[in-house]
Amino acid sequence: GxxxxxxxxxxxxxxxxCKQEEEQQQKEEAREGLIEFYSSYQELFQFFCSNTTIHxxxxxxxxxxxxxxxxxxxxxxxxxxxxxYWQFGILYxxxxxxxxxxxxxLNSDRLTFPAVTLCTLNPYRYSAIRKKLDELDQITHQxxxxxxxxxxSLARSDxxxxxxxxxxxxxxxHHVQRHPLRRQKRDNLVNLPENSPSVDxxxxxxxxxxxxxxNKDCFHQAYSSGVDAVREWYSFHYINILAQxxxxxxxxxxxxxxxxxxxxxxxATCDKANxxxxxxxxxxxxxxxxxxxxxxxxxxxxxxxxxxxxVVRTEQxxxxxxxxxxxxxxxxxxxxxxxxxxxxxxxxxxxxxETSISMRKEMTVRLGGSYSDCTEDGSDVPVQNLxxxxxxxxxxxxxxxxxxxxERCGCAYYFYPLPAGAEYCDYTKxxxxxxxxxxxxxxxxxxxxxxxxxxRKPCKMTQYQLSAGYSRWPSAVSExxxxxxxSQQNKYNITSKRNGxxxxxxxxxxxxxxxxxxxxxxxxxxxxxxxxxxxSLWFGxxxxxxxxxAELILDFVAITFILALRWFRSRRQLSPPGxxxxxxxxxxxxxxxxxxxxxxxxxxxxxxxxxxSYNSLEPRGPSRDAEVGHE
Numbered sequence: 001g002x003x004x005x006x007x008x009x010x011x012x013x014x015x016x017x018c019k020q021e022e023e024q025q026q027k028e029e030a031r032e033g034l035i036e037f038y039s040s041y042q043e044l045f046q047f048f049c050s051n052t053t054i055h056x057x058x059x060x061x062x063x064x065x066x067x068x069x070x071x072x073x074x075x076x077x078x079x080x081x082x083x084x085y086w087q088f089g090i091l092y093x094x095x096x097x098x099x100x101x102x103x104x105x106l107n108s109d110r111l112t113f114p115a116v117t118l119c120t121l122n123p124y125r126y127s128a129i130r131k132k133l134d135e136l137d138q139i140t141h142q143x144x145x146x147x148x149x150x151x152x153s154l155a156r157s158d159x160x161x162x163x164x165x166x167x168x169x170x171x172x173x174h175h176v177q178r179h180p181l182r183r184q185k186r187d188n189l190v191n192l193p194e195n196s197p198s199v200d201x202x203x204x205x206x207x208x209x210x211x212x213x214x215n216k217d218c219f220h221q222a223y224s225s226g227v228d229a230v231r232e233w234y235s236f237h238y239i240n241i242l243a244q245x246x247x248x249x250x251x252x253x254x255x256x257x258x259x260x261x262x263x264x265x266x267x268a269t270c271d272k273a274n275x276x277x278x279x280x281x282x283x284x285x286x287x288x289x290x291x292x293x294x295x296x297x298x299x300x301x302x303x304x305x306x307x308x309x310x311v312v313r314t315e316q317x318x319x320x321x322x323x324x325x326x327x328x329x330x331x332x333x334x335x336x337x338x339x340x341x342x343x344x345x346x347x348x349x350x351x352x353x354e355t356s357i358s359m360r361k362e363m364t365v366r367l368g369g370s371y372s373d374c375t376e377d378g379s380d381v382p383v384q385n386l387x388x389x390x391x392x393x394x395x396x397x398x399x400x401x402x403x404x405x406x407e408r409c410g411c412a413y414y415f416y417p418l419p420a421g422a423e424y425c426d427y428t429k430x431x432x433x434x435x436x437x438x439x440x441x442x443x444x445x446x447x448x449x450x451x452x453x454x455x456r457k458p459c460k461m462t463q464y465q466l467s468a469g470y471s472r473w474p475s476a477v478s479e480x481x482x483x484x485x486x487s488q489q490n491k492y493n494i495t496s497k498r499n500g501x502x503x504x505x506x507x508x509x510x511x512x513x514x515x516x517x518x519x520x521x522x523x524x525x526x527x528x529x530x531x532x533x534x535x536s537l538w539f540g541x542x543x544x545x546x547x548x549x550a551e552l553i554l555d556f557v558a559i560t561f562i563l564a565l566r567w568f569r570s571r572r573q574l575s576p577p578g579x580x581x582x583x584x585x586x587x588x589x590x591x592x593x594x595x596x597x598x599x600x601x602x603x604x605x606x607x608x609x610x611x612x613s614y615n616s617l618e619p620r621g622p623s624r625d626a627e628v629g630h631e
Contacts, residue, residue: 044555052548055540056080084538091530098371099521106512111361113265113297114464115290116308116506117340119283119330120259121348123238123323132172132241133320139176140234140322147181147206148226175240175427181208181233208233210435219438227325234322235282236434239414242281243424256287261486261501262311263289265297281415282323283330283342292336299508304356307507311486314351315500327351331504333359335462337390344394347468354473354503360465361513366457371520374459383454386417396455401440404449409436473503 038044056077141152206229207222223229256272263270274297275287289308290297299306314328332346340346349355366374375381378391385391386399402416411425411433412418425433443449474482486501535541 038555038559041556041559044552044559048548048552052552053541053545054548080538084534087534087538088531091527091534095522095527100367100371100518101521103515103517103519105515105517107515108512111299111508111511111513112336113290113299113308113508114333114359114361115288115336115338115340117286117288117332117334117342117346118260118310118312118504119280119286119342119346121314121324121326121328121330122284123280123282123320129241129245132244133238135172136176136234136237136241137322139173140230143181144230172237172241176237181206181229206230208236210438211432212435213432217435219435221438231322231325238320238323239281240425240427243414243426244428259285259313260287260310261313261489262309264309265289266299266306280342283346284324286340286342288340290336296336302508302510304505304507307505309506310504312349312502312504313500314349314502329502329504331355331357331506333357333464333466333506335464338392339387339389339395341394341398347466349502349504350470351500351502352472354471354505356469356471356505356507358467358469358507358509360509362463362465363513363515364461364463365515365517366459367518367520368459371518372459373456375456376459378458381454381456383451384419386419388417391458392461393455393457397451400449400451400454401444404444404451405437405440408440409433413437467509 038047056073137152144150144152206226207220208229209218209220211218221232223232256275256277263274265274270289275289276291278286278288280286297308312329326348328351329349330342330346331349332340332342334340334345366372368374368376375391378385378396381391381396383396383400384403385395386402387395389395398416402412403419405411405413405416405425406419406422409425409430411430412422414424418424423429425437427433440449444451447453483500532543535546539545
């Protein structure tokens, strides 16, 4: 037989079991603490203020029993934060404005001599267009006679050959009559009535009218000076004559020896390998010294004896007086591989004068990218370079105007390079090109074409600062033997000693040259340094203090996430469970059951106790232990 003993659990066993449960619960709470960081925002903020190295934060905790001090330090703390970040905003704004520092350097080295372009200042009568120019002179003679009663003297050969060219002149006369010179009132540009010689000429200004192809719109080009008006009018027709010659720019009728009597650089004589020739429509034959076609000159010493010295002829012979109203020569100093824009940077050399030009080289290097809108080589500029040279701002501006000219007027302006597939403007082919040109020129000067906005400055450029001195040459006591030597050596026929020759000296004033460079004024290192200064000023802290603030923000985000997760879990536990799947709701059916068939009520009470261990089983009885036996 067997027996089962039941009885109560000893007190010691219960105590030991409770301790085990408490230890297990503490371990679980410790493990949960590693995940939850802090139990509340107050605990997080109190820990931060008590342990951070940011000055002033500890006062928020130490003065928590004094609400007035707590409020004062809270306002002061956040106000300081606001002021600091206001300063941060100023620093960031300055950083993203990309300021630069200007660096000035003086360098001493052997200097490369610049290119020098010298023009005769008088357009030449090419033999290929001499007949048409003579015809234009005859028409101009008659125009000046009608307007001003001025009888312009012409060469006898022009008068004698005029009758043999009456038929050929009709075509030119037709186009000249379409753009005649007229006297107009200064206030309203009303044409002067014919046969009115009694009108006061001082109250009128002269000009010419350019009309569209259908004559519906006209452009009045008027001048207050009659000299300017005649010169501009004559130049307009002169350009049309040149444009009718397909190879007018290729004509080479230069006479270097007859224009430049002496050339010397650094005490050595120049030769033909040191210059190149081109023709300018208004400045005549031009010669460029020291360009890229030969080995470049270098100047090892400053001074007048270590530069370029030229003796040039300034006496006019067989030139066009209606185009050139000055006597002398025109000089321009420019860098190699840059075109010579004689209108912009040139200056005139007076006859009978020795002009000494001293130079100082100056280089400018700009920062590109976000610091300025300069361009390295012009490849990022939306304008095609029509010149066979490197990019410059003037090259871009002229190319932009020429491209707009071809697009709007259907032809190209004669003074600028010819784009591919275009032809130069000529009123025998393009009747109203003059009207289109002057209208476009007015828009160009008003920057309505956008050329000045599109063409940016180069990031690297070289300039030469010039200063000139003048003296009489040759002197009164030496002019006789000087002109005699010139007549013997250069076969120069002297007709006007004072206006016949001029001398030009171009040299470096000093050996040093200046470089203007740019460097970033506000780098990332400077920004961090300024931010650190502001942080230390307002809070007396370091980079580690910033990390503490970042840690506070991360902890705040983590606690917010954990509290939200706990709230979501508690809501799910409190919500009642739904009915089991595939179950039927019999509530309505039970409510409709008659009361007679309702079953008797009964109550079932269940007592749930913890099962004792196997060793603690003892027999139970109402007052003492009972033993149950089984036979």
